[in-house]
Amino acid sequence: MTYPNLKELGWNAEFLRQLDIDEIGRLTPVRLTSVHRDRVEALGEDGPRTLLLPPGLTTGEVAVGDWVLADTASDPEADRIDRVLDRKSLLHRRAAGTDVRDQLIAANVDTLFITSSFNEDFNPARLERFLALALAAGVQPVFVMTKADLCDDLDPYLDALRDLAPSVPVVALDARDSDAAAQLADWCGPVQTVALLGSSGVGKSTLAATLTGDDIVTQDIRDDDAKGRHTTTARSFHRLKDGGWLIDTPGMRAVRLAGVEEGIDAVFADVAELAAGCRFTDCQHDTEPGCAVQAAIEAGDLDPDRLARWQKLKLEEARHSESLAQANARGKRFGKIVKEIKRAKPRYRE
Known part of the structure; x- marks a missing residue:
């Protein structure tokens, strides 16, 4: 099997400059693809690997999309993160519930697809929160509006988006349509990383499947209240058809802002x-x-x-x-x- 090289994964000179001379050749740069309770999954030129965390670093301090240096020599039985490289962007929020902590959403993202739908889910106040996350992180926001095929009149929604953020691109599409990938191709090319963010039931998982070709299981929303159960339960990292990378996230209705x-x-x-x-x-x-x-x-x-x-x-x-x-x-x-x-x-x- 052929695995992507570092450049294809999004590696560039900014990350290379962070390496010390003695780290080159001794430590291996890899990119995190999922974060679990006590370990992380990563992808590098040699393929996927499981990494343990060093003392003093918790999984709450790393995010999907992070670049880390993996140490495979010090412990022959387990690969381990040596350190996390500085990020070019970080999407984060205050954790839900009563837990007072910062929750990392995704790292090293170029474009955020703020996803909503042409139905009862449309909520300008919520979209403003997602937009604030993107702009605070220095990430290009794009409004991706799904279920365009089910809406008789798009103009009121489009007018509301123009009033909310006149300079932010708006793409209206049917997430199930193969043409959706072409409509978003400008942001999904080689070495680009995009993240999907939106509430449950707007078609994020369907759109992710269309953009990546992965067999992602989705569930239809209920017709009476436009709500549904999201099928993405954890942040995940996928290869896009156009050569870039997609970070899919669980549905978020409550986004509590901090540090933005x-x-x-x-x-x-x-x-x-x-x-x-x-x-x-x-x-x-x-x-x-x-x-x-x-x-x-x-x-x-x-x-x-x-x-x-x-x-x-x-x-x-x-x-x-x-x-x-x-x-x-x-x-x-x-x-x-x-x-x-x-x-x-x-x-x-x-």
């Missing part, structure tokens, strides 16, 4: 620019004198609902980022205590 303030301001660039012109730097854009944002609303130049969504995301992002910072600080303090105890143990035995 610049992305939010990019999505709401008009509001952020107006806010910068307020008289007071701590203006709440409510009743303060000299508020440029309220002036724009009164003049009919800004939708108050758009202001409300920007304020909601900014407040949420600040709260989650603060919680993560506090959790990380606690973790560092705990790790320091553990190290001190370990250093003290020999003295206790004496």
Whole structure:
């Protein structure tokens, strides 16, 4: 079997420059294709391999798409990650539930296909969140709208997307149609990595199967409420027909933002620019004198609902980022205590 070379996998000079002289030839660059609880799967020029993690690194700190250096010499019974290379992009969110941690979605992505459908799933507020993730990571966003064949009137949806992000490309398609690959070919060529992100039931798995040719099992959505069960339960890495790579992700309805303030301001660039012109730097854009944002609303130049969504995301992002910072600080303090105890143990035995 022929496996892709490093360049075909997305390796470039930026990653090569991160290697030390003594690492070249001793360690093997591979790209992560899946992440499990206690190990990862990777793909390199010699084919797929399973890697264990070194002490101090958890699977929560690596993502599908990461480039790592594999050490196969120090332990003949198990390949192991030596270190993770710096990423050119990283999609992440605050983990769901009560767990205060950063959840990595995908690494080293060039393009994010923000996927929705022409039915009841269409939710501009949710799409704004996905868009903020992409822009904060420096990833090219593309709106991929599925089920175009089942919608009688696409114009209201397309108008809403243009109002939301005029400069973001929009592709309307039938995910089951083989022509879907041709419609997205500009972003799926050799060495390119794209990620699919969207809620459950919008046809992500069907689209992934069309773009890759993989036999991915999918389930139809219910006609009465446009909802369905997503079949992608974990992030996975696939070869695209056009030579690039696809990272498929589980359906996400709740995306809690953290560490993406610049992305939010990019999505709401008009509001952020107006806010910068307020008289007071701590203006709440409510009743303060000299508020440029309220002036724009009164003049009919800004939708108050758009202001409300920007304020909601900014407040949420600040709260989650603060919680993560506090959790990380606690973790560092705990790790320091553990190290001190370990250093003290020999003295206790004496």
